[in-house]
Amino acid sequence: MSHPTPDTVAKMRRAHKVLAEFRYEPAELERGYANRSLRIDISANRIEVRPVTQQMKDLWIGGKGFDLWLMFQEIDKDTKWDSPNNPICMSSGPLGGTMSFPGSGKTLVTSISPTTRNIMDCNVGGYFGPYMKFAGFDALAITGKASQDVLIFIDAKENRITIEEAPLESADSHLAAEEFTEMYALDELDKRNVAVVCAGRAAEHTRLGVLNFSFYDWRRKVARLKQAGRGGIGTVFRNKRLKALVIRGKPLAPTWRVAESKVAMRPAGGACACSQDMKASVRKIAEKWGQDPDYVIEMLQDLQDQDRHISQAAIDALSLETGVSRGQLYHIATFYKAFSLTPRGEKVIQVCVGTACHVKGAAQIVSAFERALGIKQGGTTKDGKFTLEAVACLGCCSLAPVAKVGEEIYGNLQTKDAPRIIRAEGARRG
Ligand code: FES
Known part of the structure; x- marks a missing residue:
């Protein structure tokens, strides 16, 4: 743009x-x-x-x-x-x-x-x-x-x-x-x-x-x-x-937060069983964001990009770096679809099961990918190359049924397209 x-x-x-x-x-x-x-x-x-x-x-x-x-x-x-x-x-x-x-x-x-x-x-x-x-x-x-x-x-x-x-x-x-x-x-x-x-x-x-x-x-x-x-x-x-x-608005820092919320802000700290390498890697990311608790979502995004998941060790280390409680970090990491607590594949195949895609046979498309990859939705292939996810509307309903891999949108899908897409994405770098 x-x-x-x-x-x-x-x-x-x-x-x-x-x-x-x-x-x-x-x-x-x-x-x-x-x-x-x-x-x-x-x-x-x-x-x-x-x-x-x-x-x-x-x-x-x-x-x-x-x-x-x-x-x-x-x-x-x-x-x-x-x-x-x-x-x-x-x-x-x-x-x-x-x-x-x-x-x-x-x-x-x-x-x-x-x-x-x-x-x-x-x-x-x-x-x-x-x-x-x-x-x-x-x-x-x-x-x-x-x-x-x-x-x-x-x-x-x-x-x-x-x-x-x-x-x-x-x-x-x-x-x-x-x-x-x-x-x-x-x-x-x-x-x-x-x-x-x-x-x-x-x-x-x-x-x-x-x-x-x-x-x-x-x-x-x-x-x-x-x-x-x-x-x-x-x-x-x-x-x-x-x-x-x-x-x-006023500068980015929020005017108020529920710092006293007993549910959301359990005390941070405690034992961290993570390795020195993990601590160093999390510290590097936290320092990039000034160790500011207001930026924990951005830090979690960086961790997700780097490790393809948010591990328990990473959450422990991030809690120590930022003072944000583990409970709060889990809360965020499990709320947003962008985060995963288990390792995702190098590429994530998202098949839309929103209303328009559902009507046009999304369930069969999901099954076709499951067959072609040998995994169930939510799973990751043994070689770590692909994760398959069923997601809500991808915002291009006129192309239903739709799948997305990275920034690539595949529309008007038929079940026979699944193996072709997997081959093409397997060959594509990045
Ligand atoms: S319902 Fe599938 S893209 Fe909107």
């Missing part, structure tokens, strides 16, 4: 006319709540902070609950999906952004759907929800409809929110996310603090438009996207003439 040039970004920035500006006081999080929400009306260019009451927390707990509560403040019996008063609500629950509970980084997004004409929510990855929480807002509701393409920018470093004209940026999400990340990050490191929400051109022409949430992938140096895919909320977003919602 090509990055926008500095000249292009400067030109886009110059075209931004600020339509509304709002400054706010920072808020400390208290037991997972900032205790306030944002309401942004893009018809009137009005930005307001509203309290999150104890009643909201008692009766409408969590991202889903907050979204619904905010919806009910805005809509009436006549509100349709394309009515200006149909809000797009986004919330992060009380565990949002905690580092101790994988999966708590989701943002809940809710609106009246163009496809079902009823209230529809979806949850989505990316960094927006946690950054909104760390900026001091549990939730936000965007209402109204702009007369031109606009952007909302929440700057958590400067405690400032603006509504700006955004006439020049791309209407394609993968390009817009790159452009806005370049535009609002102070430097390469700061790109990790920028999260972009946008919808592409298809959302302008269908009722199924998805809403894309970005996170900056520092390994690939690109802004990657996660989708709030249900119900066409991207269509509502573009119908409001929203080009993007951008947040620049």
Whole structure:
């Protein structure tokens, strides 16, 4: 993917006319709540902070609950999906952004759907929800409809929110996310603090438009996207003439963590039976990341790449290096599919068994690979060359049934393709 040039970004920035500006006081999080929400009306260019009451927390707990509560403040019996008063609500629950509970980084997004004409929510990855929480807002509701393409920018470093004209940026999400990340990050490191929400051109022409949430992938140096895919909320977003919602979070270290959680943070340390070689190898990786506990996932990724699995000895050594408990490290290593506690093969054959592939015969494709490799799914061949995995949607359902080996996608598979793919991948280096 090509990055926008500095000249292009400067030109886009110059075209931004600020339509509304709002400054706010920072808020400390208290037991997972900032205790306030944002309401942004893009018809009137009005930005307001509203309290999150104890009643909201008692009766409408969590991202889903907050979204619904905010919806009910805005809509009436006549509100349709394309009515200006149909809000797009986004919330992060009380565990949002905690580092101790994988999966708590989701943002809940809710609106009246163009496809079902009823209230529809979806949850989505990316960094927006946690950054909104760390900026001091549990939730936000965007209402109204702009007369031109606009952007909302929440700057958590400067405690400032603006509504700006955004006439020049791309209407394609993968390009817009790159452009806005370049535009609002102070430097390469700061790109990790920028999260972009946008919808592409298809959302302008269908009722199924998805809403894309970005996170900056520092390994690939690109802004990657996660989708709030249900119900066409991207269509509502573009119908409001929203080009993007951008947040620049505070520096990467989280504002809070559940350090006192007795489940997640059992004391680190204790005996480590690992070899000197293992200790040295883990220390090298830990030092690369400054032995900072916030980067244990990155350290585990390096260990997985290096050893093709996360061994018990590696977990012991990493616990000593970083002070993160063994329980927490196991928690991470067993939660994410990217990690394996047993050695994986040199190549991992992932056969998709998601819905589209299932309908097109994924089970037979898995069986064909099992026969050709002489192993069951989840297993590794004796020579250590191949591991076979059945995985959820690989994101290219139009090619179903699909398998992936490394970066290579094999689509429209038939059972007879399995031996051919194994031969080709066996001959291919890397
Ligand atoms: S269901 Fe297989 S790629 Fe989506």
